[in-house]
Amino acid sequence: MPNYYPHKDEEDKIHSYGDILSDKHSVPDSNNTSSSSTISNDNEPKEYLQLERTETKKSLKSLGVSKEKPPPQINDPPIEDPIFPEEYHLETDTGLVRAKTLESLGRTISGSHHSVTDETEFVTFKIDDPENPHNWPMWKKWFYTFLLTWLVISAAYGSSCLSGGLFTINDKYHVSTEVSTLTVSLMVFGFSVGPLIWGPGSEIIGRRPIYFISFGLYTIFNIPCALSPNIGGLLVCRFICGVCASSALTNVGASLVDIHSEASRGLSIAFFSFAPYSAPILGVLVNGFISVNTKRLDLIIWVNMAFAGVMWIIVTMIPETYAPTILKKRAKKLRKETGNPNIKTEQEAQPLSIKEMVNTNLVLPLKFIVTEPVLDLVCAFIALIYGLLYAFFFAYPYIFGKLYGYKDDKIGLMFIPVLIGASIAVGTTYILEKQYNVMLKKKKPVPEDRLVGAMIGAPFPCIALFILGATSYKHIIWVGPASSGLAFGFGMTLIYYSCNNYILDSYAKRAASALATKVFLRSGLGGAMPLFITYMYQGLGLQWASWLLAFVSLAMVLVPFSFYLYGATLRAKWCKEDYTIHYD
Template structure:
């Protein structure tokens, strides 16, 4: 029996001896189930956490709200700390959590029996649809038969161990920043692809004998694909991890650039451009989550600033690079081959980044421990609850749309983000009118006029560090509120409006080109600060459902970015160069009030306009 009583925690690199741990927890002996008796493979002993050890680590009877790196679910979670906490043993029994005061009706004994059967047949435990459906049916059956619907106390939840090298928060700081830069370049790559054809719209019209409006549609359709892609890649990420989502989606994106390059008719080009947007959208909707996986909330702001910088700078490289390709070669296909090469390189580079999503990392560890011990009751809370496709669809698809029609605060903030994003794409079609028709520049020189936007955006990126320092100073003095995140938007909002006033005022033939081009400097500075600030504000305001709120933002932002290019040309031709820019300036000026209004009256407005307060403050009151 001595060999059967050995510690199975071979994966724990902690150097603490058994004697050192005995003061904190007593070993628990698992009784072999009927199936294990038949297989003559009795379960072994595993050291687990106790109430005292958990209390020593700061756990209380009240479960905190799940973090942004927790799986999306609407069910009650009794152990949301599982994905961030490190424990000496790496196992936390449900019985211990119940003794601590945690309880829920979300996890049933039915699920445990299902895991037991899978263990007997050596089936792969991956949260498949059929598994989830079986769980739902058995849960309904057990409920109708009057079976007790409570937590199985024999379940043990897996956590990271102390100083766990698999925990992304423990990776070396320099390595996490390398991954952050790579992921930000991935965002630039995807955003670049959406605007790559703007440097050669004339080539599209010439090759397929279509008007400029149809050529512009090749940009709008890819941006529209950004709206629908997250509905696919968010569930994939939750089920299989971010790395799988990136690898599959970017691989499809690379492939779909081929028919864009060799298309024989405009219909093929348009359809493939839309699917390019759907496939590549993982680079927009998941990168923020990947960065959040690697950095704790206290130091996440600076890393997120790079993510805020990337989607607004990426499109600027489109006309800048491909204007020269268009003028020098006259080949539309070469624009897509270059885009494919860029996407292909990023596809391979991102594939080298290890998995960052804690639920998936721990799920794989739990599967390994089940195999080593023969104990089907070692699992993550996500596995214990079961993964319902219906629930995933509700979290990833239904709730973002629900927020879009029921949350005026979120809609108003998202509308501002949408406006700034749409104005960026409007610049892509306003500049060719101003510099192409007024100054007579060709696509290559028009592309150079976008450089000030990049300079302004880079200045904004440096300013975000100032904003983060101010926020950290607030956290040391008092408890921060979501409104404290609005400093960047208050700084940047006037600059976006000033840029459009400048653009309209300087769009004259006798004014040197530096005048209208310099408007991009102010716009680039303002747009990155606004996006960075409002992105953090949305997360803090909707902390309980941050992923769904951000999905709402992506949907509305991409829809606006897709719509604006379709009428920008007509607007500048019909209203004139001055009034077209000034019309947008009037709207931008009115929107300047939004961050200031929410900064001073945000909590009151959220209380009156929102159906429910989803912020951290609401949970702690």
């Protein structure tokens, strides 16, 4: 609803963005009269009265805006004490809300940082705005979810591709298997460093540019990996590849939250959960055949580069999904078209200082490790499952090589049951999500409602490892130990899907930092496992090495059940503050 209705004679001069009379602004281009009426005489410089339409106090009240500010939502930009936290989620008729109008509702403008004044006009999405990802048709949301999932698959595939042919590294550089194993570990360690760069970067310039930059670098750094004249160069470049590829593991979850509403978010996270845990298996499976049949390390890397390159091209098809970036682009366009410098987003009006950026994006994720035991326990459970996955990549070659004399091509086939189990888990998540949506209609959700999947999946990694140990005998057909992958794949995917959603809901106000903590801890254990898993099997034997891991997994089964029963109490007692979002 307009604040001011101009005279009928002026209506044909009104700019398409509005029809209220605001303050005078000097405009250097005297020929630009398309969006303003001109007041001039021979002795005075020309000035322009911008005609813009903004929301009124009444229209904002009708949209539910009041003195009380709502809690921040997941993926809101990090702004200290925001004036208008609804900006990135509210759809208005005009797309502009003046700070002065918010002040009339009781919001405090005076004393706010930086360049917020009474004349500041915040940009919002318009009603049924086609640029708002939440307004996209469902087919479009799932099409982009499919593409983003493959982006994650590409990154995770690269992490394990060399484990399908470690002997090619040994032969080319004349090193031991302990050294060649570092090519896998270092890329996974890179996954723990990258989120500290790409996560905050996406909140500054958007998701799409970060994907394009990081995957471009990932694709390029495969070249020196293939052509490196020595093992040192390969190790360094593999670490850099991990840093660059980690943008997919870090930011895709945030992109899915950008796109999906609460009702469909859980299922999209299930697909996201499938990718980083199942794609490494694809890397071992494919490259086992390449290595055995060609004995060429460079060909393994060229295939990985081709995969990454295709995804680099595809990622350009994905539009920007981060609401603050979309609105910043719109604000810039409006400033140019109207000549009004007061049109901006709150993120532009109250940008973080360098100190605040470092604290929010670098210090806080690491600080959470020390200060948030709830997050630590959930992340430890996720890290264990991720570490066990990479343990399988080195346990299977040892077990099947020792018992049956299999080479990497046949060993890769032994991982197919893991993929089958993970696929069954994705189907199970569909049922769980339907039940969750039914529950939403009956009561207000709490984060612990997200743990049902983890409780179902928690016993299966333990069962898988007991089966693996019990069947690791030469007289037992290969189907026995291979079948352990079915249980592991099922439990692995359910646990990650469920715990990921639990972290998002429990730490909604600091979701980006909490997820960065998760990736840091998960990748650290995932990278460490390959370094000692073979020694463990050599020292303890095929049975007891698996059973030791099974007993550790058995102890971790208590985590989701304990949090489901006592999570609210533990969060109230152990969390430094309430990070959840409470909706009326």
